[in-house]
Amino acid sequence: MTNHEADLEALRRLLLEKSYEKKQVTLASGRVSDFYVDCRQVTLHGEGARLVGRVIFERIREGVDAVGGPTLGADPMVTAVSMTAALEGLDVPAFIIRKGEKGHGMQNRIEGAGNLAPGMKAAIIEDVVTTAASTFTAIDAALAFGLEIAHVICLVDREEGGRENLAERGYELDAVFTKTSLLAG
Numbered sequence: 001m002t003n004h005e006a007d008l009e010a011l012r013r014l015l016l017e018k019s020y021e022k023k024q025v026t027l028a029s030g031r032v033s034d035f036y037v038d039c040r041q042v043t044l045h046g047e048g049a050r051l052v053g054r055v056i057f058e059r060i061r062e063g064v065d066a067v068g069g070p071t072l073g074a075d076p077m078v079t080a081v082s083m084t085a086a087l088e089g090l091d092v093p094a095f096i097i098r099k100g101e102k103g104h105g106m107q108n109r110i111e112g113a114g115n116l117a118p119g120m121k122a123a124i125i126e127d128v129v130t131t132a133a134s135t136f137t138a139i140d141a142a143l144a145f146g147l148e149i150a151h152v153i154c155l156v157d158r159e160e161g162g163r164e165n166l167a168e169r170g171y172e173l174d175a176v177f178t179k180t181s182l183l184a185g
Contacts, residue, residue: 004058011051012182014042015156020182029131029160035179037156039127043076052155053080055176056125057088060151065120068095068110070138073127077155081125095122097138109141118146126154129173132162139171156182 001009018041025036042048056077060067067078067085078094085092093115098108110116124138139149149171157163157175166173 004055007051007054008176011042011048011055012177014045014048014051015039015177015182018042018045018048027130029133031130031160033158033160037128037158037179037182039073039155040076043073043080043127043155049076049080052077053084056081056123056153056155057084057092059153059174059176060123061085061088061090063121064092064123064150066093066095066116066122066147067125068097068112068122068138068142069125070097070134071099071111073134074125074138077125077127081123097141099137110145113145116145116147120147121150122147123151123153124149126152128156128158129154129162129166129175130158130160132165132173135162135166136169139169 019038021036023036024034026032043052067081069078075096082092082094093112095110095112095116097110122142126135129135142149152166152171153174155176157173157178159179163173
C-alpha cells in the first residue's frame with residue numbers, strides 16, 4: 001500500500017468514525033436524507049486536517065495556483081491544503097468565499113484576495129456536495145474575481161445530483177469519496 005493509499009484509508013476511517021451518522025436530516029437543499037456527513041468533525045481535527053491537506057494536495061498539485069471554497073465547510077480544508085503545499089516548498093494561497101459581500105469594512109466577497117491575482121488557476125474545494133448549489137456560488141465568485149477554475153474537488157459526494165449539475169456547466173467533480181466508496185471500504 002502506497003503512502004497515498006494509506007492516507008486515503010485513514011481518512012475514510014476517520015470520516016466514518018467522526019463525521020458519518022445514519023439518521024434522518026433535512027439538508028440545506030431542503031431534501032430529507034437518511035444520513036449526515038459532518039466533515040468539519042474531521043477537518044477541524046488535527047490528524048483529519050493533516051490527512052485532508054495531503055490527500056487533496058496530491059490531487060491538485062499540478063496546475064493550481066490557489067485553493068478556495070465556500071465558508072464554512074471549506075475554511076479548514078483550504079488552509080490544510082495551503083499548509084501542505086508550503087511544507088512541499090510551494091506557494092498555493094488559500095481563499096474563502098463568503099455567502100455574500102460584507103456590509104462593512106472592505107466589503108470583500110473573497111477573503112485572502114490580497115494573495116490572489118486575476119488569471120490564477122484555482123481549485124474550488126467543498127467538504128460535501130449534494131446538489132452543488134454552494135459550489136456554483138463559489139465558482140461564480142471566483143470567476144467574477146478573474147480566477148480560472150482548474151479543479152473542483154470535494155471530500156464527500158453524496159451522489160444526489162451535484163456531479164451531474166456541475167457537468168452541465170462544464171465542470172468535472174473530483175470526489176475524494178462518494179457515499180458509496182465511503183461506506184464500502
